[in-house]
Amino acid sequence: MKILYQIGEYVIIMFQALKRPDKGFVFRRQLLYDFKRLGVDSISIISIISLFTGAIIAIQMAYNIDSPFIAKSIIGFSTRQMLVLEISPTIICLILAGKVGSRIASEIGTMRITEQIDALRVMGVNPPNYLILPKIVAAMIYFPVLIVFSIFLGILGGWIMGSITGLIPSADYILGIRSWFDPFTLTYAMIKTVVFAFIITSVSAYKGYTVKGGSVEVGQASTEAIVVSSILIIFSDLILTQLLLT
Amino acid sequence: MIEVKNISKSFGDQLIVDNVSTTFEEGKTNLIIGQSGSGKTVLMKCCIGLYDVDSGEVDFHGRQFSNLSDKKRKNIRKEMGVLFQGGALFDSLTVEENIMFPLNMFTNMKPKEKLERVNFVLENVNLSGTNSKFPAELSGGMVKRVAIARALSLMPKYLFADEPNSGLDPKTAERIDELLSSLTKKFNMTTVINTHDMNSVLQIGEKICFINQGKLCWEGTKETILKTKNKELNDFVFATELTRRIKH
Numbered sequence: 001m002k003i004l005y006q007i008g009e010y011v012i013i014m015f016q017a018l019k020r021p022d023k024g025f026v027f028r029r030q031l032l033y034d035f036k037r038l039g040v041d042s043i044s045i046i047s048i049i050s051l052f053t054g055a056i057i058a059i060q061m062a063y064n065i066d067s068p069f070i071a072k073s074i075i076g077f078s079t080r081q082m083l084v085l086e087i088s089p090t091i092i093c094l095i096l097a098g099k100v101g102s103r104i105a106s107e108i109g110t111m112r113i114t115e116q117i118d119a120l121r122v123m124g125v126n127p128p129n130y131l132i133l134p135k136i137v138a139a140m141i142y143f144p145v146l147i148v149f150s151i152f153l154g155i156l157g158g159w160i161m162g163s164i165t166g167l168i169p170s171a172d173y174i175l176g177i178r179s180w181f182d183p184f185t186l187t188y189a190m191i192k193t194v195v196f197a198f199i200i201t202s203v204s205a206y207k208g209y210t211v212k213g214g215s216v217e218v219g220q221a222s223t224e225a226i227v228v229s230s231i232l233i234i235f236s237d238l239i240l241t242q243l244l245l246t
Numbered sequence: 247m248i249e250v251k252n253i254s255k256s257f258g259d260q261l262i263v264d265n266v267s268t269t270f271e272e273g274k275t276n277l278i279i280g281q282s283g284s285g286k287t288v289l290m291k292c293c294i295g296l297y298d299v300d301s302g303e304v305d306f307h308g309r310q311f312s313n314l315s316d317k318k319r320k321n322i323r324k325e326m327g328v329l330f331q332g333g334a335l336f337d338s339l340t341v342e343e344n345i346m347f348p349l350n351m352f353t354n355m356k357p358k359e360k361l362e363r364v365n366f367v368l369e370n371v372n373l374s375g376t377n378s379k380f381p382a383e384l385s386g387g388m389v390k391r392v393a394i395a396r397a398l399s400l401m402p403k404y405l406f407a408d409e410p411n412s413g414l415d416p417k418t419a420e421r422i423d424e425l426l427s428s429l430t431k432k433f434n435m436t437t438v439i440n441t442h443d444m445n446s447v448l449q450i451g452e453k454i455c456f457i458n459q460g461k462l463c464w465e466g467t468k469e470t471i472l473k474t475k476n477k478e479l480n481d482f483v484f485a486t487e488l489t490r491r492i493k494h
Binding site: 111115118124126 | 320337347351
C-alpha cells in the first residue's frame, strides 16, 4: 500500500511541478543557478571518472584481444562503442544520481524542515514548480552535454593510455574509433541520458519534498533518493535498450 | 480585522484545535499564548492557509479565506506577511534577494523601485547595509529581523509571527517585540503573534488569546491578564518566579 501511496504522491507533485512558471524571469534565474550547481559543478568528477574509465577499458580490450587475427583497431572501436552505448550514459548517470540526487534531496529536504517551503506557499508560490521544475529542465538539458563530454574524454583516455603503454598503436586506435560509426548509437545514448536525468531529478526532489522530521530524516531521504534513482535507471536502461536497439 | 469562526483541526484521531472562535483586531498586536503543544502554531497555520481546517472558517475583513483553493487565496496572500519561527529565509539568496522575493512574485515593480522598497524595509528593522549578506552570515536576531523585513516588503495588512523571539537572548527578544509592536502601529497592520514568552505578553499584548489543549480558554489584554481568575491561565502566567513576584 505504501508504494502505491508514494507513486500517487509523486505523480501529484510532478503535476504541480510541470506547470508553466508564474514568473518567467524568476524561472530563468533558477534555471541558470541549477545549470551551475547540477551541471557545471559536476564537470570535474565526470572528467576524472571518464578519462580513467576510457583508459581502463582500452587496456582491458588490449589484454583480451591478444590475437594476430584480430586487428588492433578493434580496441578503439570497442572502447568507443562501450563508452557511447553504456559506460557514459548509464554509469556516469549512476554517479550523477549519487552526486546530484543527494544534493537535490538534501537541499529540498532541509528547506522543508526549516519551513522555507511553507514560506513559499504563504507567498502564493507553487513550491514544486519553483523548486523542482528548474532542476528537471537544467538536468535534461545539461546532462546530455556532460555525457558527450564524458564520451570524448573516455575515448581520449583510452588513446593516451594506449600510446603511453604502447599496447595500442595510435594510428590503429584512431582508425578504430572512426570505424563503423552508427549515428543512432549517439541518439540512443542521448535518449537514455534525458530519461535518466528526469528520473534522478524528479525522484530526488520528491524524496526531499516529502521529508517529515529533522536532520536524520533528511539524510535518510538523501540515501533513498540515490537508491531509488539507481534502481530506476538500471530498470529503464533495460527497457530503453530493448525498445531502441532490437 | 481577522475573524476566526469555530475552527477545528485534527491530525488522525488527535484533535489539536477545538472549535476556536475569536477576532484579531486591526492596528493592534494580538497575541496567541499557551504552553508548548497547546495548538497555537496549528491555529496560526490554519489562519494563514498552510493547514486546511476540518470545520469553521477564517475571514479577512469579511473575505472568506480558509475554504478557498490556493489560486483564489492569492489575492489575500498578497496582503499577508508571515514570520516563521526559524525565520525561514532562503539560504541560497542574499538578504536583498530574500526581501525582493515576494516583490518578484507578486508585483511588476521596476528593479529600482524594488531596491528602494528593500532598503526602506531594511531601514525599518535597523539592518541597513546588510543587502549582500547571506542568511548564514547573520546572527539569530538579525535573521528574525530580515524575516520581518521580508514579511513587510509587500506592505501587508496582516502580519503573522510564530514565536518571533524564541531562541533569542532577553534583550534581543525585547527589541524584536518592540519592533513588531511599533511596525504594527506605523503601518496600521493586524498583527497576530504566537508566543509563550510572558515578557512579550506583558510588553506588547494589546489583545491576548489563551489557548489550552486546543481550546480558547480566555481572552483579554496585558492589563487584565495578571488579575485573571482562570485557573489554567494562572498556572501558565505565574509559572515563573518573576511573574509571581510581579503579582505580589
